[in-house]
Amino acid sequence: MFKYISSLKNNTANKLSMEYNDHQLLERIRAGDKNAFETTFRKFYKKLRIYAYTFVKDNEDAEEIVQQVFCKIWERRGQLRLEGALQPLLYRSVYNESLSQLRHQKVKNTFQAYQTQQMEQRELNLSHQILANELNQHIQRAIAELPEQCRTIFQMSRFEQLKYQQIADALNISIKTVENQMGKALKVLRIKLVEFLPLIILLLYLM
Structure with a gap:
């Protein structure tokens, strides 16, 4: 599904975007209409990508976030609330996905920093042990x-x-x-x- 959505991003909105308003598109997506889904993606993709970029500051991450949002919308289309407006739903979803990405990145960075610190500490302990062993040999030789x-x-x-x-x-x-x-x-x-x-x-x- 993700690969399929990724293939849509360079296409322009089709005529369905002119035939149906946002609420109608939401209804058709909920009903499993793939054309309505593609139309919605093409209509909002660029705006949502720019919105996501304001959070993650990376074009590739912003693209991935928008694609993830649309993946989840299609996978959970049967749970969409028809009384809700489509555009606020999309922006709210991108916002939540962006925050999730930032939290994940923070955890990842923290873990990587911890791993680096542990590795440096192990190297320091090893160097310390080598130096201590070398000095001990000289001391024992001098005592002898x-x-x-x-x-x-x-x-x-x-x-x-x-x-x-x-x-x-x-x-x-x-x-x-x-x-x-x-x-x-x-x-x-x-x-x-x-x-x-x-x-x-x-x-x-x-x-």
Whole structure:
């Protein structure tokens, strides 16, 4: 039906538009008169397309709206109210169809924006993970290169979250030794990881 209606838009109104007034055309459409339907389409198409354009601001969308309106009118012709005037019916139908199109487009745009945002977030999370993994590898390598006692004390403090006194008791060394070794470990790690400072700052920004 839509293809059939689309084929009518470039034709001019036929003689029926002069033989019958709008109310009579509406009656004949309701009765299933295809000639009356074609006449009505050709008579009002251009005006309705211009009217639809004032809402959607797109010629193709305006054409589609008018064609959709006439499709629905023909499909529901048996439900048309004969006491109503034809022209207000058509303009009201185009108005409603235009609003429906705008609502649909708004929902579509919102969904597309949501999809884009989710995709960007996934890409950001992936980049974040890659950077974090890369930095972690450098940190683990730097820790592995620490002297044994220095490395053990650092790991107990940072990874096991033990206090200095607990580390001293566990290793049977003085708390002063723990403090010195921690200071040494941090100094060495700062030197070894200084070239990765931009990466660390970027990760802190992304978190």
